[in-house]
Amino acid sequence: MSRDIKFIDVTLRDAHQCLWATRMTTGMMKDIAPFLDRAGFEAIDLVGGAVFDVCVRFLREDPWERMRILNTWITETPLIIHTRGQSLFTFEFFPDDIVELAAERFAANGMRYHTPYDPLNDIRNLRIPVQAARKLGIHTVPGLVYTYSPVHTDEYYRKKALELVEIGVDGIFIKDPSGLLTPERVATLVPAIKSAIGDLPLQLHSHCLSGLSPYVALQAVEHGIDVLHTATSTLAHGASHPPTERVVENLRRRGHSAALDLDAIREVAERLDYIAKVEGKPTGQPLDYDEFHFHHQVAGGMISNLRVQLETVGLADRITEILEEAGRVRADLGYPIVVSPFAQYIVTQAVLNVTSMDKGGQRYDSVPDEIRLYARGGYGEIAGEIDANLYDKLTGGKEIITQRAGALIEPAIARLRKSRGPFASDDDLLLAAFYDDTQYKALKQAGPIDTEYRLAGTPLLTLLKEVAKRDDIKSFHLSVKP
Numbered sequence: 001m002s003r004d005i006k007f008i009d010v011t012l013r014d015a016h017q018c019l020w021a022t023r024m025t026t027g028m029m030k031d032i033a034p035f036l037d038r039a040g041f042e043a044i045d046l047v048g049g050a051v052f053d054v055c056v057r058f059l060r061e062d063p064w065e066r067m068r069i070l071n072t073w074i075t076e077t078p079l080i081i082h083t084r085g086q087s088l089f090t091f092e093f094f095p096d097d098i099v100e101l102a103a104e105r106f107a108a109n110g111m112r113y114h115t116p117y118d119p120l121n122d123i124r125n126l127r128i129p130v131q132a133a134r135k136l137g138i139h140t141v142p143g144l145v146y147t148y149s150p151v152h153t154d155e156y157y158r159k160k161a162l163e164l165v166e167i168g169v170d171g172i173f174i175k176d177p178s179g180l181l182t183p184e185r186v187a188t189l190v191p192a193i194k195s196a197i198g199d200l201p202l203q204l205h206s207h208c209l210s211g212l213s214p215y216v217a218l219q220a221v222e223h224g225i226d227v228l229h230t231a232t233s234t235l236a237h238g239a240s241h242p243p244t245e246r247v248v249e250n251l252r253r254r255g256h257s258a259a260l261d262l263d264a265i266r267e268v269a270e271r272l273d274y275i276a277k278v279e280g281k282p283t284g285q286p287l288d289y290d291e292f293h294f295h296h297q298v299a300g301g302m303i304s305n306l307r308v309q310l311e312t313v314g315l316a317d318r319i320t321e322i323l324e325e326a327g328r329v330r331a332d333l334g335y336p337i338v339v340s341p342f343a344q345y346i347v348t349q350a351v352l353n354v355t356s357m358d359k360g361g362q363r364y365d366s367v368p369d370e371i372r373l374y375a376r377g378g379y380g381e382i383a384g385e386i387d388a389n390l391y392d393k394l395t396g397g398k399e400i401i402t403q404r405a406g407a408l409i410e411p412a413i414a415r416l417r418k419s420r421g422p423f424a425s426d427d428d429l430l431l432a433a434f435y436d437d438t439q440y441k442a443l444k445q446a447g448p449i450d451t452e453y454r455l456a457g458t459p460l461l462t463l464l465k466e467v468a469k470r471d472d473i474k475s476f477h478l479s480v481k482p
Contacts, residue, residue, distance in 0.1 A: 002255045004259070005221055005225075005226065005227070005251055006041075006226065006227045007229075007230055007244060007247075007248070007260055008043050008044070008080070008228070009045060009232070009244065010230065010231050011232040011235055012024070012033075013046050013048060013049065013051055014049065014082075014205075014231070015232070018207065019238055019239065019282055019283070019284055020235075020282070021054075022058075023058070025450075025453065026065075026066050026070070026451055027450055027451050027453035029070065030073060031271050032267075034073060034074075036074065036077070036232075036265075038261065039261045039262075039268075040260045040261055042077075042227060043078040043113040044074060044079055044080060045082060045115075046081070047066060047081055047082070048081055048082025048083055049082055049084075049089075053090070057439060060443055061446075062431075064105065064109050064427040064431075065448065066449065070110075078113040078139065079110065079112065079113065080114070081115075081138075082114075083114070083115075083117075084117065084118070085118040085125045085142075086118070086129060086406045088102055088129075089434060090434055091340065091341040093125075093406055094406070094433065095412045096128050097411040097412060097413045098413065098430065098433050099129055100128065101413060101430060102132075103129065103136055106133065106138060107133075108426075109427070112137075113140075114129075114130075114138045114140040115140075115141050116133075116143070117144070117175050120145075120337065120382070121144055124381075125380055129142075130142055130164075130167050134168060141169065141201075141203060143173045144160050144161060144164070144175065145337045146175060146180060146189075147178070147180060147297065147337040149330075149383070150384070151335050151384040154188050156383065157174075157193055158193060158196045161196035161197050165200070171197075171201040171202065172200060172201075172202055173205050174193070174205065175339075176204070176206035177207060177299065178210075178298070179206060179207040179208055179212065179213050179293075180210065180293075180297060181216045181220075183215060183219045186216055186219050186220045186225075187223055190224045190225055191223055194224045203226065203227035203229065204227070204228055204229065205241075208240060208241060208284075209287060209299060211286060211287045211288055211290075212289065213241065214242040229241060231243065231284075232269050234269045234273045234284070237286045239299055240284050248260050296323040297327070297338040302343055302347065306347060307319055310351075315351075315354075322347070322351055323350070325350040325354050328350075329346050330346050332387070333346070333374070334385055334386050335384040336374065336382070345371055345374065348368055352365075352368075372394055372396075376401045378405065379405060380405060416433055
């Protein structure tokens with residue numbers, strides 16, 4: 001049956017997070033933003049995940065200012081704020097008053113679309129973020145994080161979807177951060193979730209780490225997906241998302257419709273290709289299918305970082321062994337989903353286990369505090385079970401935490417105003433809540449965002465003549481329209 005499929009663009013957020021280590025500056029977005037705006041997307045993903053953090057710590061760009069600036073460049077299409085639910089943009093939980101104030105500032109800074117998720121799919125951790133945003137008129141589509149395990153069944157996801165519907169949402173998206181969805185699984189998973197959410201739209205956000213995602217997206221549409229998250233082709237594939245242009249072409253060939261202007265998207269791709277060449281940044285390449293990926297489920301970018309870190313301690317040749325152990329750790333811990341922060345926690349525990357056994361010790365002789373807190377339920381519900389003996393070893397026999405995480409944290413706004421104020425704005429107060437004084441002051445001292453990407457600021461034809469002189473990119477060509 002022919003259907004009209006909508007699209008969400010992730011180029012300005014998740015795509016460069018995956019391929020450029022989140023280093024796309026606001027200035028780099030200036031020339032491409034108007035093309036994305038007029039392409040016909042349902043929404044454009046802008047800030048969230050690691051982007052907020054990298055803006056502050058490394059780019060020294062105020063993420064609130066980025067929101068305001070992009071709202072002057074993108075005026076027709078809603079911009080998305082993506083959060084980790086009660087954790088917002090970090091690994092720690094925040095009190096309810098901070099989460100509610102954040103929603104107010106999303107709206108005040110022009111964000112009209114919110115896609116929160118909880119790494120453990122504990123819907124209690126989404127209630128405040130979802131309801132606070134919707135009360136302000138922000139279109140809110142929370143995510144259910146997908147993973148492959150014995151306990152993450154279709155029925156598990158159907159029940160979680162029902163819990164989200166009970167809260168009140170504008171749709172749901174399936175978040176597949178490690179690219180684990182297969183054509184066979186979408187045939188059962190999508191109908192199961194659709195049966196729970198009725199006429200609410202269901203979206204798919206899937207990465208290409210297994211190489212299957214571009215085809216999975218097509219099959220998901222056949223089984224009921226209404227909206228696909230895709231990236232402009234230059235920043236697609238690899239650890240990123242399926243390419244918008246190819247997915248649209250393939251859907252149309254199957255008889256479906258997608259009201260996107262591919263000429264506008266191709267203009268974006270060419271400009272990004274140019275920036276990548278000048279800046280020495282990679283473009284996405286399709287990955288081979290690897291069955292081992294379904295065992296450890298660790299994202300490619302994290303594996304690259306792990307390899308570098310292991311080299312510094314003389315364990316580079318043990319990476320396969322450590323990833324094998326990571327899969328075992330995940331099973332031991334009741335199958336937490338390999339997404340931040342649990343991806344980091346699982347790999348850290350795997351390294352500790354391997355090095356402990358090297359010294360004649362046992363697995364879990366050394367356990368990070370974060371793993372101990374997770375085992376007690378301090379981050380939320382655990383989908384599987386932890387063996388009683390292992391639980392005692394991890395926690396010292398302490399009782400399970402059953403309360404919602406946010407409810408255990410004292411309100412913070414009044415304390416922040418007293419201890420670190422006064423603040424020029426509530427945006428600054430939230431920055432102080434997220435970051436220590438060193439990071440906060442460094443960001444404020446950096447001054448306003450430079451919106452001019454200096455190379456792209458040169459008249460385009462002159463610039464092309466300049467770069468054509470360089471041997472490494474003589475063959476590069478960028479089409480220019482009057």
